[in-house]
Amino acid sequence: MELLTAGLPGLVERHRARVSALEATLTAARAAADAWAKDPAEGDARIEAAMANTPTPYATSFGEPPTAAFPAPPFEPCTVVAADGSSIEPDRFAPVPCYVLNTGWAVLPYRVPGEAALASKPILGPREPLADAGEDDGEDASPGGRGWGVSLLRDIEERETAIHLARERLVHGPVVLLFDGTFLPWDLDSPRIAANVRRQVLRRLQDALALLATGDEPLSAGAYISGSRAGDVVTSLAVLAGQDPAAWLAADSALFATLLGEGERSALFRSRSQRQKTVEEQFPADSQVVFFYLRTGGDIARVELPQWAATPARVARLHATLVDQCARCDGYPRALQEAHEQAVISGADRQQFARLLETEAARQRVFPPSNGKQSSKRRRAV
Amino acid sequence: MTPGTGGDAPRVVEAGLRSFVCAYERYVEDPFRLGQLVAVREGPWSILGCVVDTESGPEDPGRPLQAPGGSLTAAEVFAENPHIRPLLRTRVTVVACGYIEGEGAFALLPPAPPPLLARVESATPAETMHATSDGAFLALLVASALCDDAVLAAVLRGAATAHGAAAGEFTVRAGKELARLLKAEPARLSSILRGVTA
Amino acid sequence: MTAERERMGSVVGGSLTKSIEVRLEPGKSAGLGEYLVSPLPEGGDLLGMVTDVLLKSAEAGATSWPPGADDGPLAALLREVLLDTGVYTAVEVNPYLEVEADGATARARRLPRHFARVTRADQEILNRAFAVDEERGxxxxxxxxxxxxxxxxxxxxxxxxxxxxxxxxxxxxxxxxxxxxxxxxxxxxxxxxxxxxxxxxxxxxxxxxxxxxxxxxxxxxxxxxxxxxxxxxxxxxxxxxxxxxxxxxxxxVGTQDITPEDLDVLQSIGAFTGPAIEAAHECHSRFGRTWIDDISADDPSPAVIRKTFREGDEPDDPNWTKVAQRLGFHSGSFENLRRGLRRFTRRGFVQSGTGxxxxxxxxxxxxxxxxxxxxxxxxxxxxxxxxxxxxxxxxxxxxxxxxxxxxxxxxxxxxxxxxxxxxxxxxxxxxxxxxxxxxxxxxxxxxxxxxxxxxxxxxxxxxxxxxxxxxxxxxxxxxxxxxxxxxxxxxxxxxxxxxxxxxxxxxxxxxxxxxxxxxxxxxxxxxxxxxxxxxxxxxxxxxxxxxxxxxxxxxxxxxxxx
Structure with a gap:
């Protein structure tokens, strides 16, 4: 105990120093933000100039003062549609390489007609050789499963499913469409995924987003990132404050925790980076991603949406609905939670799938590659 | 509307010779009634059974239904929380009490259980009369641990309704069969018939 | 022919020397003295008579906890339901006669099997059972x-x-x-x-x-x-x-037609006592056919005295008491005889003499x-x-x-x-x-x-x-x-x-x-x-x-x- 007691003064001293450093940084950040708010165009120009040659993501303003905080408008009746996915990744020790995608969804009508629906749809892949195999200019989608881009496929399944469900529900009134994670899948440019896979997925995503953006129906869409660690805004503020972003605040949430009251959202920002640009170039201009932060139940969430969906009415509906959804589900949108519940592949299900696969392979006399380590993991006898 | 006929029919999800369980696609407020005779008409014979239990609740036992506070009615809670209803299921337990093959009605266990996922529908009045005409169907019900006095009383009440003007005659005939089956349990007989005449 | 008889029930037990128990079918009843018929295992029918009607219970429960006697729907239904199930009516049938298919009859020596069908006897079988020779009255x-x-x-x-x-x-x-x-x-x-x-x-x-x-x-x-x-x-x-x-x-009837033996039977109704009848026999043997007229007289006649006493032995003042003493009767018994006989002789159908x-x-x-x-x-x-x-x-x-x-x-x-x-x-x-x-x-x-x-x-x-x-x-x-x-x-x-x-x-x-x-x-x-x-x-x-x-x-x- 004496040894422990001896260490305590140093511990407390270090913490006190960190807190006072953070306070100082936040004060500086708020000052920079205020300045940005006074002349957003000038600020944006400085930020773009400073970040032009770095891979670090940053943000520029999007028609609203960067320090603004907007209370949630009243929640209006609508249908909330959400999708989420989970997967069983290819196992290189399995007798047959394959994967499973399970897309869960929730369609929850609030004071609008239509039946609530909670369901999921599993997909077993690959079903057949990819259509344009042979034109590969990247890594092949080999039978071993590498390069299949399962998580990318899962993302695209989620989006296609949710977008179709959302459009169906427009007949009953306004619809709010929610995804979990970023609005655009980052893996679209991943060199680890076979190019033909990426091309196919891109085409499907282009079609789906085009479908989502059709017309001017009362449709709001947003991708919800709970507890976001993104630092686009503080990176931009560091630039404005003349600081090194790497030594500046770690995440936007730390700043917005001081700016946003419960249920309030931040101003809209335009998300920028080299990589973002590469991905966004694949899509129409109005699909560029904008975002805001939202404070609900102690969480600072980042909400991404396509530029076309960032109209005041759509954002207001999205904002009100998210606040209402989070209030219904301990600070996380109810529809996303239920879609997730539908999508989850439990451990028992995974084991059962593995057994079924082995059984079928054995029936067709296909045996897994021998692997001592794997075998010993399965054989627990002493 | 006849109870249990609204919307989609439940389907067999657990099948046994003596009893089977059918589930609605979701929670329904008007499932088959206690004691109602139902029929599974898929397969080589129509299996007739008697509803002995109905339960509704979360499909996933790991996600118990939490009761909200406040003064909302159940319908209002459901409207405010549309995700709840799809998570609930209504399941009905049915005890087999006979089967119909061709023109013949047999108060016996069916030769095989009903097919899984087969639709379970209300027995028609004609089927009910056919199957309950001589009271022999009660033997399988009395022998089932799932059938308590309340179920038997409800069965007799429901079947009597199917017999229309001959309801009284049917009740006495079935009661006599019951008296034979329960000859050593007069208190039980009395309790069932009390349920019939209530 | 059997098929036409009214079904009554079935044999559920019994004994040849006592009776057969027949459980009646629902709604049937049979009274004492009615005839029932049941087929015998080796052919022919057994004819018997209902000698008792029994109310029985299949299990003690139904009667230990009987339905209420009220007019409520439950009690009424229970009563109806328990009839012929929990409780039932049986009759005891004394087996009497075996009636063969060819009409021959014989005293019952066999019993029907358990659960043999029991029918109500009809005219045809009773005619056979009670048939009399048409040539005789x-x-x-x-x-x-x-x-x-x-x-x-x-x-x-x-x-x-x-x-x-x-x-x-x-x-x-x-x-x-x-x-x-x-x-x-x-x-x-x-x-x-x-x-x-x-x-x-x-x-x-x-x-x-x-x-x-x-x-x-x-x-x-x-x-x-x-x-x-x-x-x-x-x-x-x-x-x-x-x-x-x-x-x-x-x-x-003449008094002389009556012998003491004719009076024997009257003891039972108290007309004469035993000693009086004995006295009658003695009188009849001593006085002959006229004995009734003789001893019914108010006083002993000379003939009576002569036949009673030895010569010279006659009393001076003969009377019936002395006659009785002489003959060895108790005077009361003798008087009983005389009173009874006089009652006879007063009746219109009895006349003195031979009639x-x-x-x-x-x-x-x-x-x-x-x-x-x-x-x-x-x-x-x-x-x-x-x-x-x-x-x-x-x-x-x-x-x-x-x-x-x-x-x-x-x-x-x-x-x-x-x-x-x-x-x-x-x-x-x-x-x-x-x-x-x-x-x-x-x-x-x-x-x-x-x-x-x-x-x-x-x-x-x-x-x-x-x-x-x-x-x-x-x-x-x-x-x-x-x-x-x-x-x-x-x-x-x-x-x-x-x-x-x-x-x-x-x-x-x-x-x-x-x-x-x-x-x-x-x-x-x-x-x-x-x-x-x-x-x-x-x-x-x-x-x-x-x-x-x-x-x-x-x-x-x-x-x-x-």
């Missing part, structure tokens, strides 16, 4: 209980080849039944080719029922034609009462031998039991003696034997009670039976008072309602299934219902005797009854009484 005894379309007949010859009896308390229909039986007998006798084949009756008609007409308490006329009116030339009526009309002759009794007696015997029945009517003396017993005893003894003498003389030659005589007595227990049976001529007739072609037909309301040995000799019994357990027991004692018969007798209605059983019937039967209509026909042939049956039926029936 039959008396209609009535309709079995609950079977209005069936009539049971009894063969007259068989009925009277042993003694018979009609028993029942007052007002139950004994006289009507007796009259019908006698009527059938007379009618049957008339049809005989020769006198010797005729059965005749000597009827001591206490209440004037069997002569010209009979008092009748039923509907319509208050009198019904009786034997004399219906069979004028086949019946002779003698009357002790000079005021009775429609008689053939008057019967007067015409011997002549009348001879006439009666000749009448009987000539094939005519004789009714002795008592008229106003009917209520005088002493008179009835004295005359019945006097006549019966003398006629019995003549019959037995004739039979002895015939030495087995049938054509020389007298025709069969049936002596009909009422209040029979007075003649043949337990103490008197040994002395009574009727006890002797009952015991010796057919030996002398004389049998008894007794009518009585207290069978338990009749000597058991005599009662056991009564072959066929017509039993109407009896109140006393002892009377019922006396009749059925020693019979197979007597407990059942006992309960059947106990259940008889107070009028017009009788259990008939014994020698002349193959099995007991509870009947409603035929009504005594103005033109009743008690006897009929089998052919009449069946409406010209095929000839082979009669042929099959003959072995029954063979």
């Amino acid at each position: 039959a008396v209609r005894v009535g309709t079995p209980l609950g079977m209005d379309d069936v009539t049971v007949f009894v063969d007259i010859e068989k009925l009277f080849e042993r003694s018979a009896g009609v028993f029942g308390k007052s007002g139950t229909g004994k006289s009507v039944a007796t009259m019908q039986i006698l009527d059938a007998m007379v009618a049957n006798s008339r049809a005989a080719r020769v006198n010797g084949e005729r059965t005749v009756a000597l009827i001591f008609d206490m209440h004037n029922d069997y002569g010209w007409d009979m008092k009748f308490q039923g509907e319509g006329a208050r009198a019904r034609k009786s034997l004399k009116q219906r069979h004028g030339s086949d019946v002779a009526v003698y009357s002790l009462d000079p005021d009775v009309l429609n008689t053939d002759a008057r019967l007067v 015409q009794f011997s002549g009348a007696l001879n006439h009666i015997v000749q009448t009987l031998k000539g094939g005519k029945s004789v009714v002795v009517q008592f008229g106003k003396f009917g209520s005088d039991l002493t008179a009835y017993m004295l005359v019945a005893n006097m006549l019966s003894r003398r006629i019995w003696e003549q019959y037995s003498e004739a039979v002895e003389k015939a030495q087995g030659r049938a054509q020389d034997e007298p025709n069969r005589l049936v002596i009909v007595i009422e209040e029979a227990h007075k003649f043949i009670d337990r103490s008197m049976a040994g002395q009574s001529i009727f006890g002797q007739i009952a015991r010796e039976l057919r030996k002398y072609n004389v049998t008894l037909f007794v009518i009585d309301q207290r069978p338990s008072q009749i000597d058991a040995e005599v009662l056991s000799q009564i072959g066929t019994k017509f039993c109407f309602q009896l109140d006393s357990e002892a009377d019922i027991e006396a009749l059925v004692g020693g019979m197979q299934g007597r407990s059942g018969l006992r309960s059947v007798i106990a259940s008889l209605e107070s009028r017009q219902q009788a259990l008939v059983f014994g020698h002349a019937l193959p099995m007991p039967v509870v009947v409603r005797p035929p009504d005594l209509t103005a033109n009743f026909e008690a006897g009929a042939s089998l052919r009449d009854r069946l409406g010209a049956p095929p000839a082979n039926v009669a042929a099959k029936l003959k072995p029954i009484f063979g």
Whole structure:
């Protein structure tokens, strides 16, 4: 105990120093933000100039003062549609390489007609050789499963499913469409995924987003990132404050925790980076991603949406609905939670799938590659 | 509307010779009634059974239904929380009490259980009369641990309704069969018939 | 044919020597005395009579916790539901007769199997069971209980080849039944080719029922034609009462016709004491035929004194007390004798001297031998039991003696034997009670039976008072309602299934219902005797009854009484 007691003064001293450093940084950040708010165009120009040659993501303003905080408008009746996915990744020790995608969804009508629906749809892949195999200019989608881009496929399944469900529900009134994670899948440019896979997925995503953006129906869409660690805004503020972003605040949430009251959202920002640009170039201009932060139940969430969906009415509906959804589900949108519940592949299900696969392979006399380590993991006898 | 006929029919999800369980696609407020005779008409014979239990609740036992506070009615809670209803299921337990093959009605266990996922529908009045005409169907019900006095009383009440003007005659005939089956349990007989005449 | 019979239930247990238990089907009921039929394992049917009705429960529960007696729907439903399930009705059936498919019958020696079907007997099987030889006369005894379309007949010859009896308390229909039986007998006798084949009756008609007409308490006329009116030339009526009309002759008893033996029987009704009867015997032997006139006088006559005292021994002042002392009687007993005899001699049918009794007696015997029945009517003396017993005893003894003498003389030659005589007595227990049976001529007739072609037909309301040995000799019994357990027991004692018969007798209605059983019937039967209509026909042939049956039926029936 004496040894422990001896260490305590140093511990407390270090913490006190960190807190006072953070306070100082936040004060500086708020000052920079205020300045940005006074002349957003000038600020944006400085930020773009400073970040032009770095891979670090940053943000520029999007028609609203960067320090603004907007209370949630009243929640209006609508249908909330959400999708989420989970997967069983290819196992290189399995007798047959394959994967499973399970897309869960929730369609929850609030004071609008239509039946609530909670369901999921599993997909077993690959079903057949990819259509344009042979034109590969990247890594092949080999039978071993590498390069299949399962998580990318899962993302695209989620989006296609949710977008179709959302459009169906427009007949009953306004619809709010929610995804979990970023609005655009980052893996679209991943060199680890076979190019033909990426091309196919891109085409499907282009079609789906085009479908989502059709017309001017009362449709709001947003991708919800709970507890976001993104630092686009503080990176931009560091630039404005003349600081090194790497030594500046770690995440936007730390700043917005001081700016946003419960249920309030931040101003809209335009998300920028080299990589973002590469991905966004694949899509129409109005699909560029904008975002805001939202404070609900102690969480600072980042909400991404396509530029076309960032109209005041759509954002207001999205904002009100998210606040209402989070209030219904301990600070996380109810529809996303239920879609997730539908999508989850439990451990028992995974084991059962593995057994079924082995059984079928054995029936067709296909045996897994021998692997001592794997075998010993399965054989627990002493 | 006849109870249990609204919307989609439940389907067999657990099948046994003596009893089977059918589930609605979701929670329904008007499932088959206690004691109602139902029929599974898929397969080589129509299996007739008697509803002995109905339960509704979360499909996933790991996600118990939490009761909200406040003064909302159940319908209002459901409207405010549309995700709840799809998570609930209504399941009905049915005890087999006979089967119909061709023109013949047999108060016996069916030769095989009903097919899984087969639709379970209300027995028609004609089927009910056919199957309950001589009271022999009660033997399988009395022998089932799932059938308590309340179920038997409800069965007799429901079947009597199917017999229309001959309801009284049917009740006495079935009661006599019951008296034979329960000859050593007069208190039980009395309790069932009390349920019939209530 | 069996299929047409009404299904009643099934055999669930029993014993050949006691009874079979039959569980009745729902809604069925059977009363005491009804006949049921059940097939026997090796063929043929068993015919039996319901002797008890039982309310039983399948398990104790239903009766330990019975439904409420209220009119509530539950209690009403429970009661209805438990009937014939938890509780049921069973009957006990005494097995009596096996009836084979070919019509032959035999005493029951087998039982049906468990659960054998039981049906209600129909006319066809009862006709076979009670069939009588169509060539012989039959008396209609009535309709079995609950079977209005069936009539049971009894063969007259068989009925009277042993003694018979009609028993029942007052007002139950004994006289009507007796009259019908006698009527059938007379009618049957008339049809005989020769006198010797005729059965005749000597009827001591206490209440004037069997002569010209009979008092009748039923509907319509208050009198019904009786034997004399219906069979004028086949019946002779003698009357002790000079005021009775429609008689053939008057019967007067002379004091000299009465012997002390004739008085024996009067002990039972207290007319004379035992010592008085002993004194009568002494007087008769000492004073000769005039003994009654002698000792009825106020004072002993010189002849009496002479016969009583040795010469020179005569008392100076002879009186009856001294006579009694001299003869060794207690004076009180002697006075009892004298008082009793004087009561006789005051009666109108007793005259001093010889009267015409011997002549009348001879006439009666000749009448009987000539094939005519004789009714002795008592008229106003009917209520005088002493008179009835004295005359019945006097006549019966003398006629019995003549019959037995004739039979002895015939030495087995049938054509020389007298025709069969049936002596009909009422209040029979007075003649043949337990103490008197040994002395009574009727006890002797009952015991010796057919030996002398004389049998008894007794009518009585207290069978338990009749000597058991005599009662056991009564072959066929017509039993109407009896109140006393002892009377019922006396009749059925020693019979197979007597407990059942006992309960059947106990259940008889107070009028017009009788259990008939014994020698002349193959099995007991509870009947409603035929009504005594103005033109009743008690006897009929089998052919009449069946409406010209095929000839082979009669042929099959003959072995029954063979």
